[in-house]
Amino acid sequence: MADTEKTVLVLANSVRSDPSRCVAGREVVGARFGRWVRPVSTNGCGEVSYSERTLTNGHEVAVLDVVRMPLTGRVADPLQPENWTIKGQRTWALVRRAHFRELEELAENPRSIWNEPNARNDSISEDYLRRNPVSQSLYLLKPTSLKLQFYTNDYGKRRRRAVFQYGGEVYDLAITDPRVPGNYGARYPVWSEMREHDLNDRCYICVSLAHDSFRGRHYKLVATIIDPNL
Numbered sequence: 001m002a003d004t005e006k007t008v009l010v011l012a013n014s015v016r017s018d019p020s021r022c023v024a025g026r027e028v029v030g031a032r033f034g035r036w037v038r039p040v041s042t043n044g045c046g047e048v049s050y051s052e053r054t055l056t057n058g059h060e061v062a063v064l065d066v067v068r069m070p071l072t073g074r075v076a077d078p079l080q081p082e083n084w085t086i087k088g089q090r091t092w093a094l095v096r097r098a099h100f101r102e103l104e105e106l107a108e109n110p111r112s113i114w115n116e117p118n119a120r121n122d123s124i125s126e127d128y129l130r131r132n133p134v135s136q137s138l139y140l141l142k143p144t145s146l147k148l149q150f151y152t153n154d155y156g157k158r159r160r161r162a163v164f165q166y167g168g169e170v171y172d173l174a175i176t177d178p179r180v181p182g183n184y185g186a187r188y189p190v191w192s193e194m195r196e197h198d199l200n201d202r203c204y205i206c207v208s209l210a211h212d213s214f215r216g217r218h219y220k221l222v223a224t225i226i227d228p229n230l
Contacts, residue, residue, distance in 0.1 A: 003072050003087060008037050009098050010065045011106075011140055012206045013053070014176040014223035020047035022176075022208070022223065024082065024138055026106055028066060028095075033106055036082040036138045039069060045212075046075075051089040059094075063179075063224055066095040079129070079211050079218075080137045100228045103204045107142045112167050113220060114209055122173055123217040124209075137209040138223075141166060146205070148175070148197040148225075150186045158188045162205065162222040173207070175222045183230055203227045 010025040027034035040046035053061045061067060069092045075083035114134060116124040143164035150160050160175045180186065184197045206224035 003070060005068060005070050006037055006084070007066060007068045007095060008039075009033065009102075009106075010061055010063055010067055011226075012138070012208065012223040013061055013063055013178075014206075014208070014221070015178050016047040016176075017044075018178075020044065020049055021053060021178075023048050023053055023061060024206070024208070024223070025067075026140075036136055037071075037084055038080060038082040038138070039071065039086045040075060040083045041086055046083065048086065049089075052086060053092070054090045056090060056093045061092060063226060064098045064100075066098055068093045068095055077211075078133050079209075081134070082136060082138060100226070103140065103226065106140050107204060108139045110139055110167075112169070113139065113141075113171065113207055115169075121169055121171060121220075123219040126213050126216050126218065129218055134209065137211075139207050141205050141207060142201075143171075143203075143205055144201045146199040146201065146203055146225075148180065148184060148186075148199065149194055150181075150188055150197075151194040152188050160186065162225065164205070171220070173220050173222050175225070176208075177222065177224050180225060183225075183227070199225070199227065202229065 007028040008025040012024040014022050016022040024038040027037050070087040071084040072087045077083050116128045143166045146164040162175050163172045204226045208221045208223040210219045
């Protein structure tokens with residue numbers, strides 16, 4: 001496929017394998033928003049390096065940036081149909097910053113978040129995904145009762161989770177948004193304790209279905225929390 005250029009409203013710049021990131025957003029077509037676009041690198045497993053996500057103005061790309069990016073073509077990946085290959089380093093140009101109010105038009109309303117019948121709702125099995133391929137691996141949602149949790153697990157690992165309601169179900173998903181600890185002054189307590197931060201219904205979240213599986217399951221992640229108070 002010939003090279004192309006897309007203008008994208010960035011809705012995720014989340015940790016993939018630190019310091020690399022997963023960047024994704026919605027295409028801007030004239031005055032409207034189009035489909036999801038996830039720019040991926042030809043290096044590693046597609047994660048985007050710091051130099052690849054650095055804008056022509058020298059700043060790292062950020063959530064709510066509208067960016068013009070050259071791409072070399074769509075990637076044939078049934079697990080993440082939004083993937084497009086990036087072209088070079090420091091080739092993305094900032095067009096403008098988007099406003100929080102624009103997200104109202106972008107919020108999606110899927111029946112569920114990739115739920116597998118009669119199974120836990122934080123992930124889906126490899127077998128189910130093979131038999132039921134997804135049409136998209138990203139959603140921008142307006143959840144209710146959103147709460148952040150920070151704790152240290154039994155192995156001494158720091159964990160951050162988002163617990164929220166959507167479509168009549170309660171979801172408890174890992175957060176991969178690197179801004180969250182700093183944004184909310186996260187302190188990780190000693191084992192057996194938990195600190196919570198209640199965001200209620202004011203935020204949008206970008207949820208993503210992980211490309212890599214763990215013990216036969218693909219986990220759902222909260223890639224971004226977009227808070228109007230920040």
